[in-house]
Amino acid sequence: MERSEGDIAPVERSEGKASQVLAEEVSRRRTFAVISHPDAGKSTLTEALALHAKVISEAGAIHGKAGRRSTVSDWMEMEKARGISVSSTALQFNYRSAGSSVDNVINLVDTPGHSDFSEDTYRVLTAVDAAVMLIDAAKGLEPQTLKLFQVCKHRGIPVITVINKWDRPGRAPLELLDEINERIGLVPTPLFLPVGIAGDFRGLLRRGEDGVATEYIRFTRTAGGATIAPEEILTAEAAAIREGEEWETAAEESELLSATGQDHDEELFLAGQTSPVIYASAMLNFGVRQILDTLIELAPPPRGRAAIDGREREVTDPFSAVVFKVQAGMDAAHRDRLAFMRIVSGVFERGMVVTHAQTGKPFTTKYAQTVFGRERSTVESAYPGDVVGLVNATALAPGHTLYADKKVEYPPIPSFAPEHFSVLRAESASKYKQFRRAVDQLDSEGVVQVLRNEIRGDAAPVLAAVGPMQFEVVSARMKAEFNVEARMEPLGYGIARRTDAESADELGRQRGVEVFTRSDGVLLALVSDKWRLQYIQKEMPELTLEPLVAAA
Numbered sequence: 338m339e340r341s342e343g344d345i346a347p348v349e350r351s352e353g354k355a356s357q358v359l360a361e362e363v364s365r366r367r368t369f370a371v372i373s374h375p376d377a378g379k380s381t382l383t384e385a386l387a388l389h390a391k392v393i394s395e396a397g398a399i400h401g402k403a404g405r406r407s408t409v410s411d412w413m414e415m416e417k418a419r420g421i422s423v424s425s426t427a428l429q430f431n432y433r434s435a436g437s438s439v440d441n442v443i444n445l446v447d448t449p450g451h452s453d454f455s456e457d458t459y460r461v462l463t464a465v466d467a468a469v470m471l472i473d474a475a476k477g478l479e480p481q482t483l484k485l486f487q488v489c490k491h492r493g494i495p496v497i498t499v500i501n502k503w504d505r506p507g508r509a510p511l512e513l514l515d516e517i518n519e520r521i522g523l524v525p526t527p528l529f530l531p532v533g534i535a536g537d538f539r540g541l542l543r544r545g546e547d548g549v550a551t552e553y554i555r556f557t558r559t560a561g562g563a564t565i566a567p568e569e570i571l572t573a574e575a576a577a578i579r580e581g582e583e584w585e586t587a588a589e590e591s592e593l594l595s596a597t598g599q600d601h602d603e604e605l606f607l608a609g610q611t612s613p614v615i616y617a618s619a620m621l622n623f624g625v626r627q628i629l630d631t632l633i634e635l636a637p638p639p640r641g642r643a644a645i646d647g648r649e650r651e652v653t654d655p656f657s658a659v660v661f662k663v664q665a666g667m668d669a670a671h672r673d674r675l676a677f678m679r680i681v682s683g684v685f686e687r688g689m690v691v692t693h694a695q696t697g698k699p700f701t702t703k704y705a706q707t708v709f710g711r712e713r714s715t716v717e718s719a720y721p722g723d724v725v726g727l728v729n730a731t732a733l734a735p736g737h738t739l740y741a742d743k744k745v746e747y748p749p750i751p752s753f754a755p756e757h758f759s760v761l762r763a764e765s766a767s768k769y770k771q772f773r774r775a776v777d778q779l780d781s782e783g784v785v786q787v788l789r790n791e792i793r794g795d796a797a798p799v800l801a802a803v804g805p806m807q808f809e810v811v812s813a814r815m816k817a818e819f820n821v822e823a824r825m826e827p828l829g830y831g832i833a834r835r836t837d838a839e840s841a842d843e844l845g846r847q848r849g850v851e852v853f854t855r856s857d858g859v860l861l862a863l864v865s866d867k868w869r870l871q872y873i874q875k876e877m878p879e880l881t882l883e884p885l886v887a888a889a
């Protein structure tokens with residue numbers, strides 16, 4: 338029998354309403370990270386985005402020109418000394434595009450931008466739905482951008498390209514696009530082209546079908562780039578008169594790009610094969626609104642995720658989340674430990690009791706916070722795509738799942754190929770117990786990978802890291818939290834490969850090779866260098882030496 342609206346019980350109706358609210362909250366969210374090489378302008382862009390979203394009223398409020406380095410999160414003395422941020426956190430803001438009737442919610446998950454890398458940097462990318470690849474117009478693709486891009490590619494994260502610093506002398510616009518195409522195989526499909534060469538940035542040509550210019554957005558500089566740059570919108574005809582040759586060049590380039598098929602295609606973009614491109618100046622706030630509008634228009638909203646058993650958890654299913662980062666000692670006064678989770682499905686309400694999938698134990702979420710830089714605020718509710726920090730969540734480690742109502746467990750976060758190896762020893766044998774406890778704790782948090790073998794024994798585990806800074810974090814935390822002075826001796830290996838029990842003995846007999854068991858049970862062969870690796874692969878092809886999920 339068919340039911341009319343009037344037959345629906347009140348509970349059902351309110352449930353229907355709740356799921357509609359949830360679906361709307363999901364569709365207005367975009368969660369992304371900026372991937373870039375240090376100095377490409379990530380902090381400046383973050384600030385410019387915040388300015389456009391009216392989170393701040395003047396650029397300089399987040400990191401300030403003079404005090405930039407010291408005002409970002411400084412959770413450890415080490416950071417202060419080096420003047421860098423080791424933390425990854427998330428900035429959430431509302432943004433309404435022109436002509437839209439709803440506010441979008443943007444979650445910008447921060448990737449540490451310093452020159453040393455750690456696994457944290459990569460783990461952040463498991464928490465986002467899209468990435469903005471920020472490139473310096475004079476430098477083009479740089480090593481860390483490449484590494485991070487490889488992770489996006491591996492995880493199928495769609496990438497929007499921003500070519501920054503167009504206000505400064507740089508390369509030709511099409512030359513930069515060629516470089517992207519040739520070096521990483523990503524087809525750039527500009528949505529806008531710059532009018533004026535690098536160093537003479539006047540505005541943006543919006544590309545329409547077949548590369549035909551649909552409008553010209555002309556920018557005006559503001560004093561010190563501190564406020565939003567006023568825009569004037571002109572037709573193509575008016576632009577030609579106003580800018581003359583500069584406009585003609587951009588219009589021609591646009592048509593050239595269409596002739597080689599470099600036009601935006603939603604499907605190819607989402608499949609990670611093409612990348613929409615925007616030219617910008619984060620410092621002058623040119624092109625920043627266009628970046629936000631593009632994120633909203635093209636980047637995918639949060640989606641469901643496949644669980645370990647292969648079943649898909651939809652965003653509208655009951656609450657579930659994945660921990661992607663654990664950070665300790667952010668606040669020296671409180672010495673706390675924050676676990677950052679990305680919500681996958683359902684509504685999160687502070688205080689709700691959830692289940693920790695790995696232990697089956699209940700977990701209370703009374704102290705849920707959002708964190709950006711030094712700022713922390715309490716979260717009352719959150720939706721898929723949002724990032725929430727849980728205070729003193731000692732049992733949680735990266736890759737862990739939390740859920741409510743309906744059981745689910747997501748696959749672990751892959752550990753990335755380490756490239757740096759050190760033996761760790763306690764300075765004093767009397768502290769051995771604390772030493773072991775510290776190693777186990779840091780291992781479970783995913784601060785470093787811990788490798789052991791029978792020859793070296795438990796007193797001298799080998800630490801494996803993606804970036805050498807992970808070692809410094811270990812030393813600093815062992816001292817501060819466990820009162821253990823530890824010594825680290827670098828080991829002469831440069832490559833880690835996954836092997837198996839059948840190959841382990843033979844590999845262990847090779848010069849320049851040592852086999853270890855990682856704490857997750859995986860057997861790793863450490864090899865001195867690529868020549869040694871190539872030699873073994875050639876002479877003994879039967880031995881298993883599989884590449885790990887490579888960061889580069």
Ligand code: G4P
Pocket residue numbers: 373374375376377378379380381382402403405450501502503504505617618619620621
């Ligand atoms: P990062 O977080 O990626 O490391 O880069 P950051 O924003 O700190 O920017 C690095 C440098 O590049 C800064 O200069 C910044 O002002 C400059 N920059 C960023 N975006 C633009 C841009 O669009 N145009 C120009 N011309 N410069 C840009 P700095 O000299 O290190 O610092 P400051 O003295 O300017 O504060």
